[in-house]
Amino acid sequence: DSGVTQTPKHLITATGQRVTLRCSPRSGDLSVYWYQQSLDQGLQFLIQYYNGEERAKGNILERFSAQQFPDLHSELNLSSLELGDSALYFCASSAREGGQETQYFGPGTRLLVL
Amino acid sequence: GEDVEQSLFLSVREGDSSVINCTYTDSSSTYLYWYKQEPGAGLQLLTYIFSNMDMKQDQRLTVLLNKKDKHLSLRIADTQTGDSAIYFCAESRMDSSYKLIFGSGTRLLVRP
Numbered sequence: 001d002s003g004v005t006q007t008p009k010h011l012i013t014a015t016g017q018r019v020t021l022r023c024s025p026r027s028g029d030l031s032v033y034w035y036q037q038s039l040d041q042g043l044q045f046l047i048q049y050y051n052g053e054e055r056a057k058g059n060i061l062e063r064f065s066a067q068q069f070p071d072l073h074s075e076l077n078l079s080s081l082e083l084g085d086s087a088l089y090f091c092a093s094s095a096r097e098g099g100q101e102t103q104y105f106g107p108g109t110r111l112l113v114l
Numbered sequence: 115g116e117d118v119e120q121s122l123f124l125s126v127r128e129g130d131s132s133v134i135n136c137t138y139t140d141s142s143s144t145y146l147y148w149y150k151q152e153p154g155a156g157l158q159l160l161t162y163i164f165s166n167m168d169m170k171q172d173q174r175l176t177v178l179l180n181k182k183d184k185h186l187s188l189r190i191a192d193t194q195t196g197d198s199a200i201y202f203c204a205e206s207r208m209d210s211s212y213k214l215i216f217g218s219g220t221r222l223l224v225r226p
Contacts, residue, residue: 002156033213043202043216056211090156094212100145100164101212105157 003027004093004106012112018079021109025072025093031055032074033094033103034066038087049074081113118205120217127225132190134220136203139184145206146179147214148188152199160188160201190222198224 003026013019025032034046036059045058049068060066063081068074078085088110092103118138126132138146144165149157163170163177163186170177176189186203200221204214 002158031212035214035216042218043204043214045213045215048211048213056213058213092157092214100162100206102147102159102162103212103214104159105149107156 002104002106004091004104006089006091006106006109008109009107010110010112012114013081014114015081015083017081017113018077019081019111021076021078021089021091021111023074023076023091023093023106025074025091026095026104029093029095029104030072031094031101032068032072033092034060034074034076035090035092035105036087037090037108038084041087043090046076078111083113086111086113118203118215118217120201120203120220122218123221123223125223125225126193128193128195130193132188132193132197132222132224134188134190134201134203134222136186136188136217137184138186138203138205138215138217140205140207140215141181141184142207146177146186147204147206148175148177149202149204149216150199151202151219157202193222193224195224195226198222 005024030051046060048056092105094101094103147162148160174191200219204216
């Protein structure tokens with residue numbers, strides 16, 4: 001158990017809908033990263049937050065947004081869903097260890113868009 | 115480019131050693147990681163190595179880094195059936211973030 005929690009574990013929805021994925025980082029970790037794992041694109045970095053502020057953006061679609069709240073939990077919002085958004089979405093949190101930031105991953109949210 | 119490449123599949127017999135290889139492209143990468151993903155599960159951090167090291171050993175795991183060739187390998191000694199999983203190498207880019215760039219993963223199958 002990494003200490004990172006994600007809810008829900010599974011989500012089934014229809015095209016055009018909007019969903020929110022939630023992540024709680026490990027206690028004390030200030031950074032939260034979101035990644036998408038799909039069959040065709042593999043594991044891709046989406047976005048990072050550090051202590052409530054956006055720090056870096058990766059291959060995140062404009063239909064997707066995220067935020068990190070004062071209690072450090074984060075939410076990833078996916079809107080106008082398409083079939084191709086079906087994927088496993090991981091959140092990771094990090095703490096500085098020995099000069100680098102080791103990322104610990106949650107169990108993921110499996111999203112199926114029908 | 116941003117490619118991290120791994121072979122897709124490796125099959126070994128129980129008790130043998132497994133060697134999973136990875137090549138990366140960014141010479142500015144500072145840390146390189148190995149993660150394990152079991153079916154239906156998340157990513158479990160196995161080990162990491164700093165880019166100024168050549169080797170790191172952690173129980174049954176040995177990581178070798180050839181910085182000149184940008185080649186990373188993970189050796190698992192005395193491979194067990196419980197080691198069957200997908201293994202991802204990842205590089206950490208120290209730009210404005212420590213985002214991880216992952217390879218496509220190597221599926222390790224351990225035969226009894």
